[in-house]
Amino acid sequence: MKSKMVGLFALVMIALTVAGFAYAHWSETLVLSGTVKTGKLDLAWSCKCWDNEGELKDVGKISCNIEDDTLTITVENAYPCYEVGGTIDIKNVGTVPAVLKGYKITLPEDVTYEYNPYTREIILKYNGEVMAEGSIIFDPKAIAQIDPEEIVCIDFDIHFTNPGLPENWSGTFTITLYFENWSPPA
Amino acid sequence: MLNKKFGAIPILLIFALAITGFAYAHWAKTLFIGGTVETGTLECKFVPPLVMDDNEIDKNVGGHSGYISADGKSIIITITNAYPGYEVYTVFKVKNTGSVPAIITDVIIDEDATTPPPDDIPDLEVSLVDLLGMQLEPGATTCAQVDIAIEQPAAEMETYQVSVTIVAQNWSP
Numbered sequence: 001m002k003s004k005m006v007g008l009f010a011l012v013m014i015a016l017t018v019a020g021f022a023y024a025h026w027s028e029t030l031v032l033s034g035t036v037k038t039g040k041l042d043l044a045w046s047c048k049c050w051d052n053e054g055e056l057k058d059v060g061k062i063s064c065n066i067e068d069d070t071l072t073i074t075v076e077n078a079y080p081c082y083e084v085g086g087t088i089d090i091k092n093v094g095t096v097p098a099v100l101k102g103y104k105i106t107l108p109e110d111v112t113y114e115y116n117p118y119t120r121e122i123i124l125k126y127n128g129e130v131m132a133e134g135s136i137i138f139d140p141k142a143i144a145q146i147d148p149e150e151i152v153c154i155d156f157d158i159h160f161t162n163p164g165l166p167e168n169w170s171g172t173f174t175i176t177l178y179f180e181n182w183s184p185p186a
Numbered sequence: 187m188l189n190k191k192f193g194a195i196p197i198l199l200i201f202a203l204a205i206t207g208f209a210y211a212h213w214a215k216t217l218f219i220g221g222t223v224e225t226g227t228l229e230c231k232f233v234p235p236l237v238m239d240d241n242e243i244d245k246n247v248g249g250h251s252g253y254i255s256a257d258g259k260s261i262i263i264t265i266t267n268a269y270p271g272y273e274v275y276t277v278f279k280v281k282n283t284g285s286v287p288a289i290i291t292d293v294i295i296d297e298d299a300t301t302p303p304p305d306d307i308p309d310l311e312v313s314l315v316d317l318l319g320m321q322l323e324p325g326a327t328t329c330a331q332v333d334i335a336i337e338q339p340a341a342e343m344e345t346y347q348v349s350v351t352i353v354a355q356n357w358s359p
Contacts, residue, residue, distance in 0.1 A: 032260070033263070033350075038346075
């Protein structure tokens with residue numbers, strides 16, 4: 001009987017020891033904390049336009065309007081031999097470099113264009129007839145990647161002509177430039 | 187006859203008293219065992235140097251800086267002007283400054299910071315290598331690296347707070 005009691009007591013002690021052994025750990029905690037502030041991808045337009053009428057007449061009219069990310073160039077009352085031009089600036093006003101990923105040109109119905117990247121010449125045709133010709137000059141490498149505070153210039157010069165320029169006509173075109181933030185090569 | 191009986195009583199009494207006295211009349215001696223138990227300390231700290239780098243090679247767009255707190259219990263990292271695709275690497279050292287071996291038992295990355303609602307796509311990817319399961323003897327140090335990568339869903343002009351908790355426990359047989 002006595003030996004049984006001793007054995008039982010020993011078992012209880014062993015069980016308690018094992019249970020205590022499983023849960024008795026000290027703990028130490030180290031913390032690594034970080035603050036990540038992201039930059040901004042943003043580009044802004046600016047534009048200056050001119051025409052070839054001088055100060056004597058003011059028949060045709062060209063104007064530039066910027067609203068948010070949209071630059072609108074409006075030509076009114078154009079006529080054959082009316083010539084317009086301007087300089088469009090694209091400035092990276094963000095904090096990270098911008099990379100041009102693509103572009104999209106939308107022209108009025110029945111209007112097509114041909115652009116020669118070597119001569120920088122552009123021809124616009126209405127129903128297959130030349131309605132305007134000129135040039136669009138820009139540095140492809142510069143516009144491909146624009147660093148913060150950097151400005152890329154696009155010069156354009158359009159001369160309206162016959163036989164394709166229709167009378168009493170209104171056409172809207174859009175050029176959309178798609179930029180993404182630059183990132184290091186993988 | 188009666189005298190004999192009465193005479194036996196004192197003798198019986200004496201026997202009874204003798205037996206009882208025998209039961210209580212022991213010399214006593216006490217022995218003492220004196221002991222002192224001193225426990226060790228479990229302590230780990232971040233120690234210099236703290237080395238940081240990023241994945242930009244020919245540009246300097248994003249910025250990074252970091253330091254170890256005075257008590258060695260924290261590393262504070264700051265990343266500025268970050269953008270999708272930007273990665274920052276931080277190599278740090280952990281030293282066992284206690285007197286018992288330590289084992290790194292857990293590395294907890296705060297997912298709420300790296301993957302803010304409403305979607306489940308992380309804005310940041312945080313990974314820590316070469317530390318979990320590491321055993322450090324007293325006085326020993328080990329190196330580890332934490333990488334923070336900014337993913338596509340990261341918002342512009344946003345501030346993210348990242349937290350990585352490293353838990354160490356004492357080694358035991």
